[in-house]
Amino acid sequence: MYDVIVIGAGPAGCIAAKKLGESGYKVLLTEKMDLPREKSCSGILIPKSIQTIEKEFGKIPESVFSHPLISKGIIINSTHGKEYRFESEGYNIWRNLFDHWMSLKAEETGCNLQTLTAATGCEEEKDHVRVTLARMPARNHAGFSKNRSPTISYEKAKMVIACDGASSRIRRDILKSPPNHIITYQTFCKGSIDLDYGFFHAFLDPQFSQYDAWFNVKDDYLVMGVGVKDASLMKHYHSKFVSYLKSHYHARIGPFKKEEVGLMPYITPEFQVNLGKGRVLFAGDAAHLLNPMGEGISSALASGYAAAEAINAGCDFENNINPVKVLDSYEIYLKEEIEYMRRQWKFLSSICPDFTSFRDSE
Ligand SMILES: Cc1cc2nc3c(=O)[nH]c(=O)nc-3n(C[C@H](O)[C@H](O)[C@H](O)COP(=O)(O)OP(=O)(O)OC[C@H]3O[C@@H](n4cnc5c(N)ncnc54)[C@H](O)[C@@H]3O)c2cc1C
Structure with missing residues (x-):
C-alpha cells in the first residue's frame, strides 16, 4: 500500500511527489507517457513560478532554456486594437526538458516514478483508494513494440493526487462531469x-x-x-x-x-475550481486552476505543493491519514491563490470586456 499515488508528472505532480518523498512518504508517481514527453506550451515561467522552482528544485539547468532566454512580459491586444503592456521578467523554457528535469528531481527523493503507465480509474474503498493502472509495453529503438495492449494492474494508496492535466480523466470520473x-x-x-x-x-x-x-x-x-x-x-x-x-x-x-x-x-465566468472529493485531491489543470492567457505553471506548482502540505497536516504520528482534514487544509492553503486568480480574470474582463462576452456566449 502506498501512502500517496500522484497521477501525472507535469509541474503539479512533480512538486507534490517531491515534497511527499522528502517527508518520507511512500509515493508512486505514475505518468502515462514515456519521458521526456511533449507538452504543447509556450513555456513562459513567470517570476512566481521561478521562485517556487528555485526554492523547491534548485537552479534550473541551462539545457531546458529556449531563446530568448528572458521573457519580458506580455502584450495584450484587445478587440479594438488597444494594446496593454505588462512588463515582468520571466524565463523561456522547453516543457519536455523542463518537466523531465523536475520528474527526475522527484524520483531522487525516493518516490517510485512509473512511466508509460496511465491511471484509468480510482475507486474509493473503506480506508484507501484503489487505482487501476494500464501499463504500455516499452517501445524498441525504432519506436515500435510488438504487443501494444496494456497490462492492467491495481495499486492502493491512502490518498491520491490527480495531476493529470486539463482533460483529467480522474476528475471527470469522480465528479461525473463532462470534459470542459x-x-x-x-x-x-x-x-x-x-x-x-x-x-x-x-x-x-x-x-x-x-x-x-x-x-x-x-x-x-x-x-x-x-x-x-x-x-x-x-x-x-x-x-x-x-x-x-x-x-x-x-x-x-x-x-x-x-x-x-x-x-x-475552459475557464468560464463562474470559475469552477474543484479541489477534490474524499481521498482524491485534484491539482493544477485537473483542478481547473488557470490564470488569464493560459498561464498555469505557477498555479500547478502552488496546488501540487499545497496538496502535499495538506496531506502532511492530515497525517498523524501512526501514519494514518484523515481525508476530511486533508481536503479542508488543502482548501485553506489554496484560498489566497484562488482569490488572486479570480481577481486576475476580473481584471482581464475589465480591460477587455469583449473577452468576457464572447466566452459568455458559449
Ligand atoms: C498552448 C499552451 C500554452 C501554454 N503556455 C503556458 C505558458 O507559457 N506558461 C504557463 O505557465 N502555462 C502555460 N500553459 C498552461 C500550462 O501548460 C498548464 O497550466 C500546466 O502544464 C499545468 O500543469 P499540470 O501539472 O497540472 O498538468 P500537465 O502539465 O498537463 O501534466 C499532466 C501530466 O499528466 C499526464 N497524464 C494525463 N493523464 C494521465 C493518466 N490518466 N495517467 C497518468 N498520467 C497522465 C500527462 O501525460 C502529463 O504529463 C499553456 C498551455 C497550453 C495548452
Whole structure:
C-alpha cells in the first residue's frame, strides 16, 4: 500500500511527489507517457513560478532554456486594437526538458516514478483508494513494440493526487462531469515579423480564435497559436490569424516545421475550481486552476505543493491519514491563490470586456 499515488508528472505532480518523498512518504508517481514527453506550451515561467522552482528544485539547468532566454512580459491586444503592456521578467523554457528535469528531481527523493503507465480509474474503498493502472509495453529503438495492449494492474494508496492535466480523466470520473476544455493549435516556423521577440503577444479579437490567439518566439521558431472550443475550426481561425500577422506585422514565414494540438481548462465566468472529493485531491489543470492567457505553471506548482502540505497536516504520528482534514487544509492553503486568480480574470474582463462576452456566449 502506498501512502500517496500522484497521477501525472507535469509541474503539479512533480512538486507534490517531491515534497511527499522528502517527508518520507511512500509515493508512486505514475505518468502515462514515456519521458521526456511533449507538452504543447509556450513555456513562459513567470517570476512566481521561478521562485517556487528555485526554492523547491534548485537552479534550473541551462539545457531546458529556449531563446530568448528572458521573457519580458506580455502584450495584450484587445478587440479594438488597444494594446496593454505588462512588463515582468520571466524565463523561456522547453516543457519536455523542463518537466523531465523536475520528474527526475522527484524520483531522487525516493518516490517510485512509473512511466508509460496511465491511471484509468480510482475507486474509493473503506480506508484507501484503489487505482487501476494500464501499463504500455516499452517501445524498441525504432519506436515500435510488438504487443501494444496494456497490462492492467491495481495499486492502493491512502490518498491520491490527480495531476493529470486539463482533460483529467480522474476528475471527470469522480465528479461525473463532462470534459470542459479549450483546444489549442500552434505552429512553429522560421521567418521574421515586426513584433518584439522578447514579449508574449496575446490577441483577443474573436475573429482570430474562440478564446485567444498568440505569438511568441522559441529558439529559431516563430510560434503562432489559437484557442478554440470547436476543434474542427482550429485551422480556419489559425489561417485568419496568420493572414492578419502577415498584413499588420509583416510576417514573412516559411512552411510550418511543427504543429501542436494541446488542451487547457475552459475557464468560464463562474470559475469552477474543484479541489477534490474524499481521498482524491485534484491539482493544477485537473483542478481547473488557470490564470488569464493560459498561464498555469505557477498555479500547478502552488496546488501540487499545497496538496502535499495538506496531506502532511492530515497525517498523524501512526501514519494514518484523515481525508476530511486533508481536503479542508488543502482548501485553506489554496484560498489566497484562488482569490488572486479570480481577481486576475476580473481584471482581464475589465480591460477587455469583449473577452468576457464572447466566452459568455458559449
Ligand atoms: C498552448 C499552451 C500554452 C501554454 N503556455 C503556458 C505558458 O507559457 N506558461 C504557463 O505557465 N502555462 C502555460 N500553459 C498552461 C500550462 O501548460 C498548464 O497550466 C500546466 O502544464 C499545468 O500543469 P499540470 O501539472 O497540472 O498538468 P500537465 O502539465 O498537463 O501534466 C499532466 C501530466 O499528466 C499526464 N497524464 C494525463 N493523464 C494521465 C493518466 N490518466 N495517467 C497518468 N498520467 C497522465 C500527462 O501525460 C502529463 O504529463 C499553456 C498551455 C497550453 C495548452
